[in-house]
Amino acid sequence: MKTYLVPIDFSEAAFNAADYAAHLSKQTDVTHIILMNAYYISSYETLLPDPNMLMLREEEIEENAADRLKGLNNLKQRLQSEVREGVTITTRLNRSHLLRAVVDTVANEHADLVILGSIGNSTVRENNEGIGSHVIKISKACPVPVIVVQPDYRYQPIHKAVVACDFKRVKENLPTEALHKLLSKYPIKLLVVNVDPKGKHAYADAQQMAEETALHAMLKDLKPEYHYITQPEVIRGVLDFAANHNAQMVIALPHTYSFLQSILHDSISKQLATSSSVPVLLLK
Structure with a gap:
């Protein structure tokens, strides 16, 4: 993965x-990290006054954009001493909604990986909705x-990664190419965990065994x-397993994004803040 994109x-x-x-x-083996801020201004904000009968002037928009670029460049300077030698950091200001940006x-920068904070501010001005949404x-x-x-996680070198797998249609849902690309070049121990409350594995369930063999x-x-x-x-089972085995990452497979929704739920987020929560990698 040669290029990372980090929305800021x-x-x-x-x-x-x-x-x-x-x-x-x-x-x-990344060589390029892009720090990108999405700054969306709707046409209504420049054409119509706000409730206080004030209109957003072009000068204010440009000043705001300049402040954002300055903030990105300050972050770039700080990170330059933390990256591996040879890694280039660039900044981008995108005048659109975060998702589109x-x-x-x-697409334009051929990024291989996006790294997001799990919470944060919206890209629409004067809107306090979190980036988690x-x-x-x-x-x-x-x-x-x-x-x-x-937000409270501090980087640890990745030695172990947990893959949460439900053993359902693994040939369709398991992106083996992405896993090999991520793990084959580096000494990362892969732990595949299946939450099996009905004990299908112990009772040699035929469908379960077929999926296991394929996996x-x-x-x-x-x-x-x-x-x-x-x-x-x-969710609790997978996260407890990752903590108990000192894993530095949990990998969620495609079509299991309810996993991430659960992690972002307020009650679970509060639990994770006081436990050994780890980053979640969503594969494609």
């Missing part, structure tokens, strides 16, 4: 995601993998470990 809304969560990207560069920048949309619309970083064949080059847990609460 100047929240602490976004700065933390940028720090994560910088440190991750020392463990990967991410998709367009990925955009994460699912970005993850679904973005054509490349997305890493979601919790073993697809991942044999990565030499993963396979684990089965019976906790009925899938």
